[in-house]
Amino acid sequence: MDVIVNPTPNLNGEIGALSSKNYTTRYLLAAALAEGTSTIHFPAHSEDSDAMRRCIRDLGAVLEEDDSKIVIQGFGSHPRDVRELNVGNAGAVLRFLMGVTALCPEVTFVNTYPDSLGKRPHDDLIDALGQMGVQVEHQQGRLPITIKGGQAKGGHIRVSGSVSSQYLSALLFVTPLLAEDSTIEVLNDLKSKVVIGQTLEVLEQAGIIIHASDDYMSFRVPGGQAYKPTTYTVQGDYPGSAAVLAAAAVTQSDVKILRLMEQSKQGERAIVDVLRMMEVPLTHENDVVHVQGNGRLKAVEFDGDAATDAVLAMVAAAVFAEGTSRFYNVENLRYKECDRITDYLNELRKAGANVEERQAEIIVHGRPEGVEGGVEINAHYDHRVIMALTVVGLRAKQPIRIRDAHHVAKSYPQYFDHLQALGASVQWVKE
Numbered sequence: 404m405d406v407i408v409n410p411t412p413n414l415n416g417e418i419g420a421l422s423s424k425n426y427t428t429r430y431l432l433a434a435a436l437a438e439g440t441s442t443i444h445f446p447a448h449s450e451d452s453d454a455m456r457r458c459i460r461d462l463g464a465v466l467e468e469d470d471s472k473i474v475i476q477g478f479g480s481h482p483r484d485v486r487e488l489n490v491g492n493a494g495a496v497l498r499f500l501m502g503v504t505a506l507c508p509e510v511t512f513v514n515t516y517p518d519s520l521g522k523r524p525h526d527d528l529i530d531a532l533g534q535m536g537v538q539v540e541h542q543q544g545r546l547p548i549t550i551k552g553g554q555a556k557g558g559h560i561r562v563s564g565s566v567s568s569q570y571l572s573a574l575l576f577v578t579p580l581l582a583e584d585s586t587i588e589v590l591n592d593l594k595s596k597v598v599i600g601q602t603l604e605v606l607e608q609a610g611i612i613i614h615a616s617d618d619y620m621s622f623r624v625p626g627g628q629a630y631k632p633t634t635y636t637v638q639g640d641y642p643g644s645a646a647v648l649a650a651a652a653v654t655q656s657d658v659k660i661l662r663l664m665e666q667s668k669q670g671e672r673a674i675v676d677v678l679r680m681m682e683v684p685l686t687h688e689n690d691v692v693h694v695q696g697n698g699r700l701k702a703v704e705f706d707g708d709a710a711t712d713a714v715l716a717m718v719a720a721a722v723f724a725e726g727t728s729r730f731y732n733v734e735n736l737r738y739k740e741c742d743r744i745t746d747y748l749n750e751l752r753k754a755g756a757n758v759e760e761r762q763a764e765i766i767v768h769g770r771p772e773g774v775e776g777g778v779e780i781n782a783h784y785d786h787r788v789i790m791a792l793t794v795v796g797l798r799a800k801q802p803i804r805i806r807d808a809h810h811v812a813k814s815y816p817q818y819f820d821h822l823q824a825l826g827a828s829v830q831w832v833k834e
């Protein structure tokens with residue numbers, strides 16, 4: 404399915420933020436790893452969170468869901484002996500489960516998105532699992548991947564953090580369940596470091612003890628622990644909301660998004676600070692972000708690693724800013740659903756934006772006068788590319804058509820409904 408995005412000068416109204424994808428995947432996993440009954444209030448519904456639901460069910464968890472909560476009977480440290488798992492296109496779900504299936508005799512992760520997740524590297528995690536005595540079969544570090552666990556051991560584990568934080572999160576989820584104590588040493592740099600704060604927060608809520616150094620580069624994990632069944636409540640999602648906030652920032656708007664916690668550990672809450680630096684009129688009080696956009700924005704410089712999943716939305720806002728913006732320290736955007744530097748900037752250029760790339764940087768020469776539009780956009784299987792190009796389309800002179808925009812459902816299936824509710828002129832069309 405494609406989406407046509409028509410120029411829309413005004414956005415008005417209020418929406419509740421979607422539920423956080425990163426917290427939902429983590430709570431589902433923590434609940435599955437606990438023996439007994441856990442409850443998750445307001446879990447996200449999207450392809451990625453559904454992938455985690457499906458896989459933990461395959462691994463032996465029992466799930467019962469109604470409109471506002473999911474009740475899970477976990478399998479503790481004894482997942483069912485399953486042969487095959489399908490994570491769809493969900494990177495974090497794959498990496499976390501590659502860790503957990505170190506407890507299973509032999510599981511193959513199939514490759515259902517050869518042009519997206521199928522191209523993403525997992526070598527650093529494969530290497531770390533090898534140090535734990537887990538045999539891994541793979542295609543040059545890529546899917547399909549077979550994990551032969553069962554005999555996994557703790558001890559001293561080194562893992563590189565220079566491509567993704569998800570490898571480290573995977574180890575933090577599984578090592579407490581091993582008989583031995585572990586120490587985890589992060590080699591090189593740790594990208595998306597803030598996300599590790601979310602992993603540690605969830606593990607603590609599940610009663611797991613981890614001793615982390617302040618810089619998150621080394622960890623001491625006592626073995627023989629048990630996840631406790633408990634009750635979780637999922638907070639609102641900043642990465643998805645960032646796109647709606649960017650849309651409000653580039654239009655004449657009066658838009659409120661509810662349920663966005665000011666004290667959240669999600670790095671992407673930086674969207675609020677970045678829009679403020681861009682001089683967009685907004686307030687953030689009582690978990691409500693209120694944007695009263697006048698369409699005028701100033702350029703900004705920002706370390707994108709602090710808010711990895713909101714950078715594309717920030718860049719879309721910068722397309723219309725006065726001056727040149729720079730988003731640096733973003734190389735790992737290249738290893739996501741698509742190459743979020745080269746592929747994304749190519750689509751932005753098609754729409755009329757003036758952008759440049761470096762290996763680890765996005766530079767945007769703003770065009771406050773607007774961009775031409777009138778083009779077809781390739782979504783590259785990437786929900787965040789779809790959301791960001793929509794922001795650009797709202798302020799383009801001619802409509803843009805985003806091909807295969809249904810991939811937005813990876814994280815935010817109701818994105819276009821939310822925009823329509825705010826008055827955006829967007830329509831689904833069959834190919």
Ligand SMILES: O=C(O)C1=C[C@@H](OP(=O)(O)O)[C@@H](O)[C@H](O)C1
Nearest residue numbers: 425495567568569595598711712
């Ligand atoms: O741990 C997680 O849930 C995630 C970590 C981040 O990935 P990287 O660590 O690969 O940057 C983020 O981009 C992804 O959407 C979700």
Ligand SMILES: C=C(OP(=O)(O)O)C(=O)O
Nearest residue numbers: 492493494495496712739
């Ligand atoms: C990169 C993302 O997700 P994942 O790595 O889990 O596929 C994302 O949600 O933008």
